[in-house]
Structures are given as structure tokens and as C-alpha cells.
């Protein structure tokens with residue numbers, strides 16, 4: 001991971017935010033290559049989800065419309081969604097017992113010796129305290145070298161050491177999650193007075209902006225059930241321990257779809273979205289076994305998803321999670337939880353009148369049915385996606401001058417092609433410049449580079465993950481051919497300058513998507 005991070009810094013993919021001031025924990029900026037990479041990812045998502053959505057399980061194209069809602073909404077939105085009440089104080093969850101504790105209420109009996117088990121209990125709770133004491137005694141009887149056990153606060157235990165802590169109600173070690181602030185929402189004030197009444201929040205997810213606009217979308221478009229509303233945008237969470245590069249940041253971007261359907265169809269749509277989203281990530285370059293789909297166990301489900309069709313995560317094996325995985329996207333049947341909450345809190349009528357359902361009237365037509373739809377939510381992170389793409393692309397190759405190259409899927413590659421004049425004379429820069437400009441119009445980011453020797457230019461492009469480099473040399477001026485170099489195979493061949501655009505179209509996979 002250190003090597004990937006240093007390449008990201010060196011080549012301008014990702015920088016610490018405010019770096020010249022020492023940075024700010026949990027915030028990252030994207031440099032020229034990273035900004036384009038992340039944009040390619042969001043564009044691909046927008047193209048494939050919103051503009052040319054997939055064919056659904058019934059054989060029809062899925063209906064999706066976009067919104068772009070504000071980061072700051074009426075704070076009542078967050079009361080209705082449960083974020084205001086549910087997001088207080090750092091909490092710790094026990095994966096085994098399903099208990100939840102205030103992090104600052106948990107004490108840990110820690111030994112003086114290194115590498116031994118620790119035992120947690122809840123402050124002021126005699127039962128868990130005695131369980132922990134007994135466990136210590138038993139452990140010491142077998143591991144005398146553990147030393148003296150003394151109580152410390154859980155919050156003082158390093159995250160890596162949590163793997164050795166046995167939770168207050170657990171049998172196994174390592175079942176406590178790290179403390180997470182449950183008021184993850186960033187507060188701000190709207191207006192000049194800045195009183196308590198002016199408090200507002202930066203959205204912790206883009207989803208609620210979709211629910212808040214659900215009625216507007218139904219009333220102003222021709223969408224019919226089932227349909228989805230999509231949004232891409234920033235979300236903010238005051239994470240207690242931002243870490244693992246951009247994986248857990250305090251400002252990040254989400255790509256979310258809320259897909260509304262009748263409860264009877266939730267299972268079908270849940271399965272569809274889960275499988276299609278998995279296939280999508282594979283299609284943009286995460287094709288290896290680093291990508292997995294993990295269906296949640298029943299006892300892992302969020303409160304709103306208990307009755308639903310399921311919840312699953314698409315997870316990637318990042319270098320820092322290996323051999324484990326980290327979530328890229330969650331797909332959940334949120335039942336009608338959110339719309340119900342917003343209907344109750346706002347008083348708005350959010351029920352959908354479905355003219356194609358209900359008993360049949362005398363004329364043989366359905367009478368219609370009024371209902372709050374279920375929601376299937378595929379919620380993806382653009383930053384985690386970009387990070388997975390970076391990790392997957394990173395390919396060490398000691399034979400190359402750059403020692404490493406970025407094997408991006410052509411669709412994700414921030415630079416699609418580079419054009420080099422072999423030397424800066426004899427009209428070569430002019431021919432190369434004209435070709436680069438022509439290619440840019442069709443393929444977006446195409447780089448013209450005339451600096452340094454050709455080997456160094458190839459090395460730069462290898463690190464940037466540019467799939468093809470075209471070199472204009474003396475022969476080009478005579479026979480109109482250029483050398484094209486393939487990033488992955490290092491093959492070089494000569495093609496006619498007029499064929500360059502067609503060659504790129506084919507190689508970048510644009511023809512397949514036409």
C-alpha cells in the first residue's frame with residue numbers, strides 16, 4: 001500500500017488535502033490524474049446506470065432518472081432519517097453478541113506482557129466485570145507470562161490491538177468494532193446569527209436527498225413503478241478514525257440509486273441489482289478474485305432491512321484489508337422505511353397510486369393500488385471505487401524502467417493515449433501536435449509529450465496507466481506510419497497515421513459499447 005500511495009503522490013493521483021499546511025486528517029485531494037480517473041468512474045456509472053441503463057429482469061430497460069440535491073437540507077430530513085438521534089457519541093459494536101456499547105463506557109483489562117489476550121467489561125456493570133476477572137484468572141493460569149492485568153479505557157487501545165480483546169458479552173476475541181462516532185454528521189450554521197436554531201448538517205449520504213425529492217420526481221416525470229432515482233455527490237461523515245488512505249475519509253463521494261418497487265417485487269429487484277452491480281464493477285477492471293459479493297447474515301442486517309429481501313456488500317481485497325475485504329458498495333432492501341419516515345415527519349403524502357395493480361373493476365381494468373414502495377438501494381463509493389481501481393491496476397514489473405505500470409481498464413485510464421515526437425525537429429512536433437489534437441476530440445484526455453528521451457516518456461505513461469503511446473519519427477514524414485506501443489504487452493507495431501483513431505476506438509472498446 002505504501003508503494004501505491006507513493007505512486008499516487010508522485011504522479012499526481014491523490015494528495016493529502018491542505019498538504020502545504022500539514023494536511024487535515026481524513027481529507028484527500030485528487031491531482032490531475034486522480035481527478036480524471038475518478039471522473040471516468042463516475043461518468044461510467046452515470047452512463048451505464050442513468051443514460052443507458054441495463055435491461056431489467058422483465059426484459060425491459062430499467063427506468064432511472066437523476067437528481068442533484070443540496071448537501072445541506074432542512075435538518076428535519078436528518079431527524080426523519082434517524083441520523084440526528086442515532087448518530088451520537090462513539091459507539092462500539094460486538095459482532096458476536098450484537099451488543100452496542102458507548103466506547104467510553106467500556107474498560108479493558110490489559111496485561112503488562114505483550115501479545116496476550118485482553119478482556120473488556122462495561123464500566124459499572126458487575127456482571128461483565130466479574131466475567132472479565134474470571135477470564136483473566138483462567139488465562140493467567142495457562143499464560144503466566146501475561147503479567148499484571150490493569151483496567152484501561154477501550155478508547156486507549158490501538159485499533160490493531162482490538163483483535164486481542166474479548167468483548168464484555170463475547171466468548172471470542174476480536175469481535176469488537178472500533179469506536180465509531182454516531183454523530184458522524186458535520187454541523188454547521190445557516191445564516192449569520194449562528195444560534196442553536198440555525199444548526200444544519202452536511203449530508204452523511206446522498207440517499208436522503210433522493211427520498212426528499214421522491215414526490216417531486218413522481219409528479220414531474222413520466223416514471224412509473226418500478227423506477228429508480230440516481231444521484232452522485234459528496235457526503236460527509238466525521239469518522240472517528242479516518243484511515244487506510246481514501247478508504248475511510250471524512251469527505252467522500254457516493255453514487256447512489258434508490259430503486260422503488262412494489263414490496264412483492266422487492267426480491268426480484270434486489271437480486272437483479274446485486275448481480276448487475278457486481279457485473280458492472282467487473283466490467284470496469286475489477287475482474288480478479290479480489291472482488292467478492294458478500295450476502296449479509298440475517299443477524300447483521302440494519303433495522304430497516306430485517307424484513308427485506310436482503311443486504312449484500314460488494315467488497316474488494318485492498319492491500320490494507322487483505323486477507324480480508326473492504327466494502328465498495330452496499331445493496332440493500334430498505335423496505336419502505338425511509339419514505340414512511342419522511343411521510344410521518346413531513347406530513348407529505350408519499351404513497352404511490354399504481355394504476356396497474358389492484359382488483360379488477362367491472363370494465364376489466366385494475367382499480368389501482370395505493371402503497372408506499374419498497375426501496376432497493378445500490379449505494380457505491382466513488383473514492384473507494386477509485387482506490388480499488390488504483391490497487392488493481394498497480395503492477396510491479398522490474399524489467400521496465402518505471403519498475404511498475406498501472407494496468408487500468410481503458411475506460412478508466414485517465415490518459416487514453418499519448419503522442420510523442422521522437423525528436424523536437426524536422427516537423428515531428430507539428431505532426432504529433434496535430435494528431436494529439438485530433439485524437440483529443442474523440443477520446444478525451446490525450447497527452448502530447450516532447451520532453452526527455454523516449455524511454456523516460458514511456459516510463460511516465462506506464463506509471464500514469466496510459467494504454468497506448470504513438471511515436472512520430474523520421475519514417476512518419478516519409479511513409480505516414482507511426483509506432484504504437486502497447487502498455488501491457490510492450491509490443492510495438494507500425495500503423496498508418498490515418499488508422500490511429502480507428503485503432504484506438506477498437507482497442508479502447510468504444511465499438512463494443514456503440
Ligand code: ATP
Nearest residue numbers: 247248249252254327328329330379380381383384
Ligand atoms: P463502512 O461500514 O465502511 O463505514 P457503511 O456501510 O457505513 O461503510 P454506507 O453507509 O453503506 O457505508 O455507504 C455506502 C458507500 O459509501 C460505501 O460502500 C462506501 O463505498 C462509501 N463510504 C461510506 N463511508 C465512507 C467513508 N468514510 N469514506 C469513503 N467512502 C465511504
